[in-house]
Amino acid sequence: MRFSTTIGLIFVLSAVGLTYEIAAGRVLAPFYGTSLLTWTAVIATVLAGFSVGNAVGGFLAERPSAIAARDTVRILIGTAVLMAVSPIVLSVVYGIGARGTLGMFMGVILAFFPASVLVSAPSPYLAKLAVEARPGREGSSLGLVLAAGSSGAILGAILAGFVALPFAGSAATFAGCGAVALLCVPFLPGGLRGSLAALLPAALLVAASFTTGAVCRYESGISCIDTARSGATISLYSDRTRQAAERIDPAGDTALELDYTRWLWDRLDRDLGPDPRVLFIGGGGYSLPDTLLRDRPGARATAVEIDPLVTQVVRETMPRAADTLAREGFDAWPETSGTLTGEGRLAIVHEDGRVFLNETARRFDAAVMDAFSSGSVPAHLATRETYERLALIVDGPVYVNLIGPPDGPLARGLHAILSEIYPHVAAVRGPLGATGRTNVLLAASDRPLPPLDTLPEGYALLDIAPGRVFTDDRGWIGHR
Numbered sequence: 071m072r073f074s075t076t077i078g079l080i081f082v083l084s085a086v087g088l089t090y091e092i093a094a095g096r097v098l099a100p101f102y103g104t105s106l107l108t109w110t111a112v113i114a115t116v117l118a119g120f121s122v123g124n125a126v127g128g129f130l131a132e133r134p135s136a137i138a139a140r141d142t143v144r145i146l147i148g149t150a151v152l153m154a155v156s157p158i159v160l161s162v163v164y165g166i167g168a169r170g171t172l173g174m175f176m177g178v179i180l181a182f183f184p185a186s187v188l189v190s191a192p193s194p195y196l197a198k199l200a201v202e203a204r205p206g207r208e209g210s211s212l213g214l215v216l217a218a219g220s221s222g223a224i225l226g227a228i229l230a231g232f233v234a235l236p237f238a239g240s241a242a243t244f245a246g247c248g249a250v251a252l253l254c255v256p257f258l259p260g261g262l263r264g265s266l267a268a269l270l271p272a273a274l275l276v277a278a279s280f281t282t283g284a285v286c287r288y289e290s291g292i293s294c295i296d297t298a299r300s301g302a303t304i305s306l307y308s309d310r311t312r313q314a315a316e317r318i319d320p321a322g323d324t325a326l327e328l329d330y331t332r333w334l335w336d337r338l339d340r341d342l343g344p345d346p347r348v349l350f351i352g353g354g355g356y357s358l359p360d361t362l363l364r365d366r367p368g369a370r371a372t373a374v375e376i377d378p379l380v381t382q383v384v385r386e387t388m389p390r391a392a393d394t395l396a397r398e399g400f401d402a403w404p405e406t407s408g409t410l411t412g413e414g415r416l417a418i419v420h421e422d423g424r425v426f427l428n429e430t431a432r433r434f435d436a437a438v439m440d441a442f443s444s445g446s447v448p449a450h451l452a453t454r455e456t457y458e459r460l461a462l463i464v465d466g467p468v469y470v471n472l473i474g475p476p477d478g479p480l481a482r483g484l485h486a487i488l489s490e491i492y493p494h495v496a497a498v499r500g501p502l503g504a505t506g507r508t509n510v511l512l513a514a515s516d517r518p519l520p521p522l523d524t525l526p527e528g529y530a531l532l533d534i535a536p537g538r539v540f541t542d543d544r545g546w547i548g549h550r
Contacts, residue, residue, distance in 0.1 A: 071259055073203035073211070076196045077218045079254055083196075084222030085229065087189045090153055090247045091116040092230035094182045097157050097240040099309040100285055100294045101164045102174040104443045105548025111178045119186020127191035131198045139259040142192045146251050146258075147265070147272045152185035154248035154279035157241055189251065193219065236291035245279040252276060290379040297387045303327055304388050306355050308380070311445040311473075314355020316388045326357055329500055329526035330509040334438060334469055335361055336522050337513055341467050342436055344368050349434040349464065351423040351451065352441030356384055356391040356416075363398055363415055372402065372417040372434070374426045376441070381418065424450050427459045436466045447472050447480065449545045454487050461491050467515035468492070474507050480546055481510045482537020488514040490539065501528035 095104075095112045102108055130138055130145075160181040168176050197215045204211045234243040252273055255261045262269070286307075288295040296307045305327075306314040315327035326332045335358060338348070345368030350359055353375025362369050375381055385392045394416060402417035403426070419426055423441050437460055441451050450456070452472075460468060468488070474480040476499040488495045492514035500509040510532065513519055525531075540546050 071199050071203065073200055075257055076200040076203065077214055079257055080193060080196050080200070080215060081218040081222035081225075082250060082254060083189060083192060084219045085226035086153075086247050086250050087116075087120065087186070088223040088226030089230040089234060089243065090156075090182075090185065090189065090226075092227060093235060093240050093243040093247070094156070094178070096235050096291070096294075097160065097244070097285055098174075098178065101160060101177065101310070103309060103311075103445045103548070105446055106449065107171060107548045108174060111175050112182065115175075115178045115183050116186045119183045120190040123187040123190030124193055126187070127194040130191060131195040136260070138195050139261075140265075142195050143255055143258055143261055143265045144268065145188050145191050146255050147268050149185055149188040150248035150251040150276050151272050152188060152248075153251065154245050154276045156181045156185060156244050157285060158282070231291060235289075239289040240285055240294075241282055242280055245276055248276040248279065288379055288383050290377055292377040293379055295379065295383050297383065306380075306383065306388065308442070309445070311442065313442060314357055314384075314388075316355060316357060316390055318390060326361060328357075329529065330471055330511055331357055331361075332526050333498060333511055333522075333529060334358060334440075334471065336524075337467075337469060337519075338362065338436065338438075339365070340520060340522060341513075341515070342366075345370075346435040346466075347433070348372070349432075349437040350374065351426070351437065351439050353380060353384075353418070354440065354442075355388055356381075356395060358438060358440070359416055360391045360394040363394060370415045370417070372419060372432065374419040374421060374423050374441075376420065376422050378420045381420070423448075424456060427456065427463070430463065432463065434464045434466075437464045437468045439468065439470045442473070445473055446548055447484075447546065449540075449547065450542070452480065452484055452487075452546045453540045453542050454490065455542050457487050457491055467513055467517075467519070470512040470514075472510050472512075474510060476502075476508060476510055476532055477535060478507075479537060481534055483540045483546060484512060485534040486537045486539045488512060492516060494519050497532040497534050498525060498529050499532045500526070 091112065094116060095109050098108050098112060130141055133141070160177050163177040163180050197212070200215050201208050201211045230243065234246065238246065252269065255265065255269060286294040286296045293308050298305050298307065303315055303317045305312055317327040326335055342348070344366055346366070347370045348362060350371060350373045353373040356373060359371040359373050362371055381395070385395055398414035398416040399418050400414045400416070403419040403421050439451065441448060457468070470484060470488070472480055472484060485495060485497060493516060495512060495514045496519050497510065497512050502508050
């Protein structure tokens, strides 16, 4: 077998392995969210699979050449099948009730460990062939083998994050990984001889996996979005967490549908003047900016939404917010100065919230922190440094929405951060869900916050115990 062929196969399989690993982290989000814990589970599981596969592959490489080649072909066929069905396995595990951190680890192991073992098992055999192809040049041959593996992994990471997941989606990315594994078979010694009986069914299964449909209706490299309509209510779900809703009655009037948005609007309505400049970190369904701009003709809003797909889905599926986006929205990033020059009153910024806070020269009268990654606040937006920066550019109150236990570490940590920066902090909580989590809403200000006359149904004032302040160095790790 030619040296260049073995190096090429090592390069390609390494790229497939890393693409698969990143796709695993992405497809996990609609089931278990995205956090430090989920990515830790994926990386640890896949790397464990690579380790076991390399160890097993070492013993395979010591077998007689014909047997080793035959077994490598079988392994690649198995790799293709397991990669293609990984999302199905994960959905089955989730469907039978695997929940929480333990359930998440179980789902990750069952869905992604077997294919990780198989995709790395051919590497020792291929490395042996590469060394044997250049007698007397074992050192440089081994170095090129290692370089091919590393460079393939780099390419796989880039392809997954910048091409495959954003443009093809996670299900097609898994199927594509399987297809590439199958395409490696003909390049092995005797690859097609005696393997057609297994190769053809595997190819049909991989091809079928391309048609199984996306994990969600809309998918980017950041979000997995679905929308649903029930009566007069349109809901937007990101990673299966309800992030926004819009209700339209037959007369065309509307109201905020989600209770937490009603509380936030009641606070904004009570605390702000007739022409405020309000920053919204997290665009979501744009229901709060829409309400603000309709209620106060002199108001201006800046909505920072990391994923342009979210804004696109709102334009296509949520008519009231879409109308406001069409009439008032304009692209306001990158920022050239601290003064907005757009014709509308809604500045739309497609950027990470923390990046915007770090780089903006604008000033605001209030801010609403309502950004989510799956069902949790992104860790880098829940730190002391974030809110210290926010206090420098916001002259008035800051409002925070989070989801978690009312007495959990996230609520206590954010309350502790706000209490360090602002003398007045108020908190309410919504009704507890089956998991013990709910919306916890915080308001912080340099001035006393007058109490609201009413609260949404099931909401109550909340006293939050002292907690550990999250920092950029030691932050929030996600719900356990």
